[in-house]
Amino acid sequence: MQRLDFVSPFPSVSGRPATGEFLRSSTFWEQRYRRTVIVGDISVTAFVVVAIGGFLGVRHASNWxxxxxxxxxxxxxxxxxxxxVSRAWAPGVLGQGAEEFRRLGRSLLTAAVVLALCGVAVTSHNIKLWIFVAMPGIALVTMTERYLLRLWLHKQRKEGRCLRPVLAAGSLATVGDLIARIRKFPHLGWRVDAVCTTDALGPESEALGELDGVPVIGQLADVADHVRLGGYRVVAVTPDPHWSPDRLQRLAWNLEGSEAEMVVAPVLMEVAGPRLHIDAVLGIPLVRVSMPTFSGGSRAVKEIVDRLGAALLLLLFAPLMALVALLVMLDSRGGAVYRQRRVGKDGREFTILKFRTMVSGADRARGLLADRNEGAGLLFKLRRDPRVTRVGTVLRRYSIDELPQLLNVLTGSMSLVGPRPPLPEESAAYGPDIRRRLLVKPGLTGLWQISGRSDLPWEEAVRLDLRYVEDWSLALDTVILWKTLRAVLYGQGAY
Structure with missing residues (x-):
């Protein structure tokens, strides 16, 4: 695939942003990526139907x-x-989150239903092969094709290409937070190239200065003019007293006709996903925040998936677990499985199971190592813990030591996905906010697992766990389980 280079609108700190030329370069890669996705969908779908049709044609040559x-x-x-019809090729969803795959799945399900209805209408028995063979085959290859294209896109973005230029407008504090988050996750496809503040001042009270290396180019009142001049693709509005409803509405009007998408960051920064709904009441747009889901049909489905998933994984990994247990006992004295008390849902304690990765009696030696603690917050961690055995080092790196926790999932004390299970002494030190982690079952994996594990600051680990508790959904669980595989293979933050 040809490389898509991206040109920054700021050749220097004092340089002026380009106009039409930059706008064309910033949208070129989006148009090309969309064409690539469409051609890919058409090609792989044709490949599947031709392959299946050809196979059936050989068997039924007379009436092929x-x-x-x-x-x-x-x-x-x-x-x-x-x-x-399902807008599965809409530029706004391609390469962005789970919505792309939701639309793709919805489209294919709709096609299968229509195909089935057509089969009933014409009383054709042959159409069953297309519903139960062709449609799953199309789903498999299109999902794979989209995923591979997204991997390529994310790689480009990490190298500074295929990014949407963003103009951030708000207070210095909220814009600074936005810049930090965007830089931490370049695969999301944003890059803040300019900032507007209330008085066009930077953090050092300098006119047209910089904020974290990003030029401050003007005031909030002039955002629309700067967008048309600079050709930004996204206008990110962050909280600031300047943004009254009237001013936000006027900004939206002024951006009409431009290529810019206006994105408003709400005050409820950590509430997202399925809990947010936009309603129009008496002509007033309202953001409705529904209650977190701690029971009901979705939770029942999660329980079933947890038990069945744990049972299948135990069968799959049984030979590996038997081999690991033997290696652990040969490497050092002691049993193969380590048992430890942890705190689960609603503060109830349970015994967690792990393969032993330390020498026997390691708990008693913890006090001697307290002054060397490298863990964040309430966690105790050492990158080079002398208590860890040779086999234990490998088990920890690839999270193999956590496989016995599948038994905890099978018996109901844990879930496949959830917050990290804390020690009793950790939970005893929790404040009211952090105790919300205990409203759901702890998980074998979670947002903390796919975001850096032990490398995360304590505050970030807590924020991720609380975000999971607040915004839980079956779709989020699916994404976390998928990304866990990559996190385990790379071994980042595991020690």
């Missing part, structure tokens, strides 16, 4: 052109039609 060829071509057109 009359029957199987029509079904193959009709299925291909139906899938492409549902992708278009």
């Amino acid at each position: 052109h009359e029957k199987w060829g029509i079904l193959a071509f009709g299925t291909w057109l139906l899938v492409l039609g549902t992708l278009a």
Whole structure:
């Protein structure tokens, strides 16, 4: 795939942003990526229907052109039609979060339902093969194709290409926080190239200065003018007393006709996902925040998935677990499994199971190492803990030591996904806010696992756990489980 270079609008701190030329360069890669996705969907879908149709044609050569060829071509057109109607090729969702795959899945499910209804209408038994063979095959290859394209896009973004130029407008504190978050996650596709503040002053009270290396180019009142001049693709509005409802509405009007997308960061920064709903009441747009889901149908589904998933994984990893248990006992004296008291849902204690990675009696030696603690907050961690065995080092790096926790999931004291299970002495020191982590079952993996594990600051680990508690959904669990595989393979933050 050809490299898509991205040109910054700021050749220097004092330079002026380019106009039309920069706008064209900032949208070129989006148009090209969208075309690549569309061509990819068309190609892989055609490949599947031709392959399946060809196989069926060999078996039914006498009436291939009359029957199987029509079904193959009709299925291909139906899938492409549902992708278009469901806006699965909309630029705003391509490469962005789980919405792209939700729309793709919804489109393919719709195509399968329509295909089934057509089969009932014409009383065709042959159409079952297309519903139960072709449609799952199309889903598999299109999902894989989209995922591989996204991997390529994320790689480009980490190298500073294929990014949307952002103009951030708000207070110095909130804009600074936004800049830090965007730089931490470049795969999201944003790059703050300019800042507008209330009085066009930087942090050192200097006119047209810098904020974290980003030029301050003007006042909040002039945001729309700067957008049209600089060709920014996103206007990120962060909290500031200047932003009254009237001014936000006027800004939205002034941005009409430009290529910019206006994004407003609400005050409820840590509430997101399925709990946020936009309602119009008497012509007033209201953000409705629903209550967190701690029971009900979705939680029942989660319980079923946890138990079945744990049972299947135990069967899959049984040979590996037997080998690890033998290696642990051969490496050092003691049993293969380590048992420890942890705190679970609603503060109830349970016994967590792990493969032993330290020498016997390691708990008693912890006090001697207290002055060398490298853990954040209430955690006790050492990068080079002398108590860890040779086999234990490998087990920890790839999280193999946590496989026995599948038994905890199977028996109901843990979940596949959830907050990190704390020690009793840790939970005893929790404040009211942090205790919200105990409203759900602790997890074998979680947001903390895919975000750096032991390398995370304590405050960030708490924030991620609370975010999971507040914004939990089955879709979020699916994403976390998928990303856990990569986090385990790389071993980042595991020690």
